[in-house]
Amino acid sequence: MNFEAIKSIYFFEMARTRRTLLQSVVSPVITTSLYFIVFGAAIGSRMQEVQGVSYGAFIAPGLIMLTLLNQCIGNGSFGIYFPKFTGTIYEILSAPVSMIEIVIGYVGAAATKGLIVGTIILLTASLFVDISIKHPLMMVLFFVLTAVSFSLFGFMIGIWAKDFEQLNLFPMLIVPPLVFLGGSFYSIHMLPPFWQTVSHFNPVLYLVSGFRWSFYEIADVSPVVSLVTVLCFLLVCLSITAWIFKTGYKLKN
Amino acid sequence: MAPIVSIRNLTKSYASGFTALKGVDLDIEEGEILALLGPNGAGKTTMISIVCGIVTPSGGTVTVAGNDILTDFRKTRAIIGLVPQELTLDAFETVWNTVAFSRGLHGCKPDPALIERILKDLSLYDKKDTVLRHLSGGMRRRVLIAKALSYEPKVLFLDEPTAGVDVSLRKDMWQLVERLRAAGVTIILTTHYIEEAEEIADRIGVINHGEILLVEEKKALMAKLGRKQMTVELAEPITAIPDALAPYGLTLGEEGHRLVYEFDSSGERTGISSLLSALSQCGLRVRDISTEQSSLEDIFVELVGAGK
Ligand SMILES: Nc1ncnc2c1ncn2[C@@H]1O[C@H](COP(=O)(O)OP(=O)(O)OP(=O)(O)O)[C@@H](O)[C@H]1O
Ligand SMILES: [Mg+2]
Numbered sequence: 226m227n228f229e230a231i232k233s234i235y236f237f238e239m240a241r242t243r244r245t246l247l248q249s250v251v252s253p254v255i256t257t258s259l260y261f262i263v264f265g266a267a268i269g270s271r272m273q274e275v276q277g278v279s280y281g282a283f284i285a286p287g288l289i290m291l292t293l294l295n296q297c298i299g300n301g302s303f304g305i306y307f308p309k310f311t312g313t314i315y316e317i318l319s320a321p322v323s324m325i326e327i328v329i330g331y332v333g334a335a336a337t338k339g340l341i342v343g344t345i346i347l348l349t350a351s352l353f354v355d356i357s358i359k360h361p362l363m364m365v366l367f368f369v370l371t372a373v374s375f376s377l378f379g380f381m382i383g384i385w386a387k388d389f390e391q392l393n394l395f396p397m398l399i400v401p402p403l404v405f406l407g408g409s410f411y412s413i414h415m416l417p418p419f420w421q422t423v424s425h426f427n428p429v430l431y432l433v434s435g436f437r438w439s440f441y442e443i444a445d446v447s448p449v450v451s452l453v454t455v456l457c458f459l460l461v462c463l464s465i466t467a468w469i470f471k472t473g474y475k476l477k478n
Numbered sequence: 479m480a481p482i483v484s485i486r487n488l489t490k491s492y493a494s495g496f497t498a499l500k501g502v503d504l505d506i507e508e509g510e511i512l513a514l515l516g517p518n519g520a521g522k523t524t525m526i527s528i529v530c531g532i533v534t535p536s537g538g539t540v541t542v543a544g545n546d547i548l549t550d551f552r553k554t555r556a557i558i559g560l561v562p563q564e565l566t567l568d569a570f571e572t573v574w575n576t577v578a579f580s581r582g583l584h585g586c587k588p589d590p591a592l593i594e595r596i597l598k599d600l601s602l603y604d605k606k607d608t609v610l611r612h613l614s615g616g617m618r619r620r621v622l623i624a625k626a627l628s629y630e631p632k633v634l635f636l637d638e639p640t641a642g643v644d645v646s647l648r649k650d651m652w653q654l655v656e657r658l659r660a661a662g663v664t665i666i667l668t669t670h671y672i673e674e675a676e677e678i679a680d681r682i683g684v685i686n687h688g689e690i691l692l693v694e695e696k697k698a699l700m701a702k703l704g705r706k707q708m709t710v711e712l713a714e715p716i717t718a719i720p721d722a723l724a725p726y727g728l729t730l731g732e733e734g735h736r737l738v739y740e741f742d743s744s745g746e747r748t749g750i751s752s753l754l755s756a757l758s759q760c761g762l763r764v765r766d767i768s769t770e771q772s773s774l775e776d777i778f779v780e781l782v783g784a785g786k
């Protein structure tokens with residue numbers, strides 16, 4: 226294992242975040258604050274409690290997940306897409322590193338960034354609404370597993386994407402509907418039965434539900450099912466990544 | 479001694495179906511400087527990219543210091559340095575950071591003193607905190623070299639290191655290559671400047687259409703293929719070559735003022751003295767004589783031209 230290489234890639238990526246601090250940290254904080262002002266304070270005060278939790282507090286875990294997913298997919302995909310785009314990938318390909326080091330470096334950095342921003346959002350949320358965390362360990366577990374799996378997912382998108390449009394396809398077009406329809410802003414029990422069934426095909430539902438359970442012990446699906454879903458997703462992403470590296474898919478001619 | 483790089487029957491067909499390498503065999507000896515010449519699209523970059531791990535070969539084997547580039551890639555890539563043809567650099571990074579990054583990527587512990595020395599050697603030290611996109615093309619080329627030297631490779635591939643580089647920098651580059659050779663680094667460089675190969679290489683390889691046409695010691699190549707020409711300026715013009723001079727195969731030029739004689743410089747007898755006495759026997763007065771050796775460029779043009 227080439228630890229120096231992992232360190233180099235990781236810190237190189239973290240340095241890039243520092244250069245783009247405004248975009249990486251400030252903008253999600255502002256966006257989330259706006260959500261809390263609108264949904265938490267303005268509209269939320271007129272909304273009923275959901276399963277014994279104030280509406281503002283109810284939506285907090287979903288909003289944190291929304292940010293975490295976007296950050297991880299965005300950072301994970303951009304980190305590897307950019308060297309592909311500029312051609313500096315030649316250096317990674319000609320270095321004495323295997324896919325394992327490359328993935329740990331890039332995905333590790335993307336997940337770290339996601340976790341930092343996610344934590345900031347959590348702190349921001351606590352300024353607007355009352356948040357309690359009933360199962361801190363489970364909360365951290367969901368937090369970290371989600372960050373790692375979606376950074377890995379982003380990494381795969383970065384390898385697959387041929388242009389910026391494809392690169393932005395997931396964060397802009399696919400993640401928001403999944404998050405909005407995955408019970409971030411409501412309990413799916415509020416939906417008609419047909420849409421409840423449909424919602425169960427949305428992987429984000431399991432994430433948000435499990436994450437919210439670790440806060441308030443309320444859930445749309447059992448937290449065990451949520452955890453298993455996240456682990457399965459991670460496993461699938463790992464296998465696809467392994468395959469990409471074995472075949473050199475889209476990385477080597 | 480076993481060659482440090484050994485390429486056997488290497489082939490490459492790109493996904494487009496284009497065959498860029500058609501069974502290349504090449505041995506590179508430790509410590510030598512090999513210049514690869516070939517027209518655009520000959521397959522130079524493809525070959526280098528395969529050895530470095532950027533392109534996957536379609537067939538054949540490559541070993542570096544006895545290790546296979548595919549199965550033992552960690553060992554081979556750790557000792558190979560590459561300065562790519564394209565000026566690909568991360569625009570937003572600083573000179574120092576990008577060089578340090580390369581070193582780490584190759585598994586070496588940080589060594590600021592070494593990086594400082596490399597940057598000073600390449601006259602980049604005063605630019606160490608400059609962001610790469612603010613550098614000129616020649617400086618970027620040097621940054622790429624600094625990156626490749628940062629982990630002290632034993633084999634260095636320079637893909638057109640002097641393309642778009644001014645004369646003084648080119649001289650600097652040649653000196654750098656000399657220093658590296660003195661330190662025992664094996665260097666493979668591609669170039670379109672034939673005088674460059676003539677100046678610094680020990681051996682010269684010519685590649686065209688994905689095939690190695692020849693690999694020879696520079697001196698042997700020049701002697702073997704290098705023909706010499708003697709030009710005789712006549713005091714008074716003649717209209718035809720006298721019959722007595724027919725065996726020499728002369729050509730008449732410059733409206734009868736000039737006779738050109740071609741001879742093999744490596745041959746036992748060049749025939750110059752007998753030609754000179756034959757000239758005076760024919761009553762031709764000689765005003766001036768000059769000889770000229772065909773350059774590597776002529777050799778190259780001839781070889782590549784023949785392949786068409
Ligand atoms: N990714 C690719 N896909 C398809 N064909 C390619 C690819 N890369 C190179 N080629 C083709 O392979 C051939 C050899 O290219 P290569 O870059 O090795 O040439 P070269 O000798 O380095 O030329 P130059 O002196 O212009 O740098 C060219 O005809 C080129 O068009
Ligand atoms: Mg080339």
